[in-house]
Every structure is written in structure tokens, then in C-alpha cells.
Amino acid sequence: QKEVEQNSGPLSVPEGAIASLNCTYSDRGSQSFFWYRQYSGKSPELIMSIYSNGDKEDGRFTAQLNKASQYVSLLIRDSQPSDSATYLCAVNVGGTSYGKLTFGQGTILTVHP
Amino acid sequence: NAGVTQTPKFQVLKTGQSMTLQCAQDMNHNSMYWYRQDPGMGLRLIYYSASEGTTDKGEVPNGYNVSRLNKREFSLRLESAAPSQTSVYFCASSGTGGGFSNQPQHFGDGTRLSIL
Numbered sequence: 001q002k003e004v005e006q007n008s009g010p011l012s013v014p015e016g017a018i019a020s021l022n023c024t025y026s027d028r029g030s031q032s033f034f035w036y037r038q039y040s041g042k043s044p045e046l047i048m049s050i051y052s053n054g055d056k057e058d059g060r061f062t063a064q065l066n067k068a069s070q071y072v073s074l075l076i077r078d079s080q081p082s083d084s085a086t087y088l089c090a091v092n093v094g095g096t097s098y099g100k101l102t103f104g105q106g107t108i109l110t111v112h113p
Numbered sequence: 114n115a116g117v118t119q120t121p122k123f124q125v126l127k128t129g130q131s132m133t134l135q136c137a138q139d140m141n142h143n144s145m146y147w148y149r150q151d152p153g154m155g156l157r158l159i160y161y162s163a164s165e166g167t168t169d170k171g172e173v174p175n176g177y178n179v180s181r182l183n184k185r186e187f188s189l190r191l192e193s194a195a196p197s198q199t200s201v202y203f204c205a206s207s208g209t210g211g212g213f214s215n216q217p218q219h220f221g222d223g224t225r226l227s228i229l
Contacts, residue, residue: 046219103155105155
């Protein structure tokens, strides 16, 4: 089992719909969780961080964390074509205090007009 | 506000040549990282430096060496380049959070390296 796994893609949604991206992790000691967006040919860009169980909202983005079930998800409401990118889930596997992260393989999202 | 700066942005090497990728951050971060990204493989950690003066191996360290020159700079060296090292290389940095709450990593623009 991979330490961090993301739902297989690619994911295609129509403009205005909700895109749901999921990520599971293997280590129950993990404490910090991040979602990055990566446009083709560009570097990863942080869009959300979450540390506590529950939901965290930032504009059209909502991150959801469930430590008991070991999953973290990202919802994108009112999806726009500009949201088309690869989304990376990152987890501090092992709960290290110096920021070392393990990344999932990424989910490609396409939002079509 | 530069953030994390990587040089060069592109490089083509011949097998067996050596080179050093440079990375500098201006965010006063303690921790720095080097990743490689290959199609279908996601981001894989090569080496990291939790703080100035320390370095540790990541998931794929073979064929690489690193130097944490000071708090700002963290370089990655390929001593004898191989075609398998053709990849996009990203440098990242992060601050130190309280307790076990990690601060997020911030990435440079990457170096696209081709080895013939």
C-alpha cells in the first residue's frame, strides 16, 4: 500500500459543477495535510492546508479531513476552466516536526465549458 | 518577493558530466528539500535539510549529493549524470511549525534537466 494515494484520474467535470478530489494515507501518526495545484509545466502551488478533523473553507475550495478514516478530500465548488490542473495531496507521514512531506501521485482535473 | 529561486531553469548534459543545481530562499525558512518529478511518478524526495548544518537522504538519493551552504542556500549535485536522471527538479522550503503542525512547503520554478 502506498503511503499516500489519490483517486485515479483523470477527472472531468463541467463548468459550474463541484469537483471532488480524494486522498488516503496509511500512517495514523500524520498530523498535517496539504493540497497543491500544479499547472502543466509549472511548479506546485499551495492552495489549502488542514490540520484538524472537519472542514476548512477558503473561497471556492473546501478541504475535509477525517483522521479516523485516514482520508482527506478537496472540493472545488463552481468549477472553472482555470481550475484545470493536476492536484497533489501531501501528508507529513510519520508526524515529523520538520516539514518532510509525502506526495500522492496527483489527480488530473479537467473542467470543460 | 522572490520566494524560492532555482538556477538554471533548463540544462542539457551529456552522460558522465557533472553539474550543480542551485537553490536559494529568502523566507528565512529552516528546512529545504530537493525533489524530482517524472511523468506518472509524482514528486519524489531526493534529499532534505531539516536545518542549517544537517542533511538527510530521502526516497531516491542515489547518484546525488547535496550541500546546505547556509540557511538560504541548498544545492544539489550530480557527480556523473546518467540518462535516468533526466527529470524536472524542484527545490522547496518550509518554516518550522509549533509542535507537530508542519508549515507548508513553497516551491521554486524548477529545473528541467535532460541527459543525453
